[in-house]
Amino acid sequence: EIFEAADANADSKLDFEEFVQYLQDHEKKMKLAFNNLDKNSDGVIDASEVVAAVKSLGIHISESQANSILKSIDSDGSMTIDWDEWRDYFFLHPAKNINEIVRFWKRSTVVDIGESIAIPDEFTEEEKKSGDWWKRLVAAGIASAVARTCTAPLDRLKIMMQVHSLKTRKMSLNTGFKLMVKEGGIFSLWRGNGVNVFKIAPETSLKIGAYEQYKKSLSFDGAQIGVLQRFIAGSLAGATAQTCIYPIEVIKTRLAVGTTGEYSGVVDCARKLLKQEGIRTFFKGYVPNLLGIVPYAGIDLAVYEILKNYWLEHFSGNSVNPGILILLACSTVSHSCGQLASFPLNLVRTRMQAEAMEEQTVHMIQLMKEIYRKEGKRGFFRGITPNIIKVLPAVGVGCVAYELVKPLFGLT
Structure with a gap:
């Protein structure tokens, strides 16, 4: 060199x-x-x-x-x-060494677990010039698809528990899986996963592109931005991406809670929703979804920074390279905390997306009052168990798949 x-x-x-x-x-x-x-x-x-x-x-x-x-x-x-x-x-x-060291600890969320709306990964100038950035995105997209597919049954169970919580409070992990298999067979556990995988590419592209633009707007004279600016840019990028792909989120929910034979596929589901309920149905639950981005991204990033600093302070010794296990542990805990903070809004969003099935139309505040009146505070956390359970395997599978896919694109 x-x-x-x-x-x-x-x-x-x-x-x-x-x-x-x-x-x-x-x-x-x-x-x-x-x-x-x-x-x-x-x-x-x-x-x-x-x-x-x-x-x-x-x-x-x-x-x-x-x-x-x-x-x-x-x-x-x-x-x-x-x-x-x-x-x-x-x-x-070479002077770039300090940036390579820092990249060990930068928040890398290109590989997501299906609901990640946190801070996107950042690419170096060398990666942008060499074209490695798009290779990393493609590799991460493949890894994300693998992670989502492996945890799709837990994701569908979470949606079922959220939507049907007012009908029955007795749906547990065991009974939920049995009901889904009895209704549609073993493959019904992956219902809605196709559209969930399909939206990886547009969502990631929009989030990365918007994040770069918001970073430029928040920086001065090309200076590096700090944690607060990254949080603001990441939240705005998440909101932008979610706004553009939100109709796909609604279709995913409807496919997940639909019965066998109700929809033949994504296009059929979209066509029936448009014909029966109109264009507005594709944005039901948009407000709680948008409000949930800030607590998710904020808590996720804050917990990650706290865990990272604690490790640096007490366990790093003379090394600043934490290793994959430390990064995996930090990501798992921070993802879980972020989901806990935003889960009530996530539940309200899902209920509003599926509200036509209940043959009623309710506003966000009205629905929150109804949930609290009938189920209390615990009602806002129906489905949290499968959601938390899926975090560790999703992050782990995503990271392993990413490392296995990278060599196929010539990445080290």
Whole structure:
């Protein structure tokens, strides 16, 4: 990599003038990076400046973690880094290393579990130029489809428990599965999964594109945005994507709660809904769905940041690479907390999407009052058990599938 960077005329030969020019240009870049970190211009970089630099990349570390970074560069034991130490350490290290380290801890939610409306993944400039970004999206889409398909029976059971909670409170995991299999056979457990997989591509594309645009609007002079800006941009991107694909969400719910033979497929379901109930039916439950994005994305990101910082503070040692198991654990807990926070609105949304089956039309506040009057507070969490159970296998299957698919696209 160093040879290719220095070979200015790309003739696979390196003469003395090219080598000297490369060293001079590289030293200028290192000096600029050093000056950017040296905020008080005292000629040295201390722990507080390391904390501030990493924070600008969206990562929060403790002072002890900053001291560990300093130790790896500091050669005289002063716990500060002067220009000579900085130059000697980074002379043969590409500057992109710090971004690669940070990417270990950036929130990666390209692989979703069927209801993820949190912060999208971010792509480096190198990935955008090389075209790796679209390969990662395709690989993540395949992994997401596998994860959703593997947990589809739990997803359908959750919807059934949400919709029929006012009719019967006795539907448990066991009885729910038995009723679905008895009504439509074993394959009925995957009813509605096709449209759930189909919407991965448009939803992800819209979310990623909108997220990039909102990030640009929230940043100043091209500066890196922090956690708060990422949360705002992610929430707005989620709202934008959900608005565009919401009719598909309604169709998915109707297919999931429909009886065997009621709909022959996605197109037939859409045609019957349009003919029998009109265009407005495709946006029933839109308001609670939109309101649920903020608590989901906010709690999800906040819990992830807390767990990440706790691990960095107490268990990381001298390493900032947490490993797949730590990331998997953090993602599972944060997803679960996000779903708990937004589940009541999720239940109201699902009930409103399926309200035509009850032959009645109710508004959001009216429906919430009815649920509370008949079932109490617990009524807002009908179906939470299969929803929580599916998080760990969905995240795990998604991550494993993603790692297996990546080599097929030449990704490491």
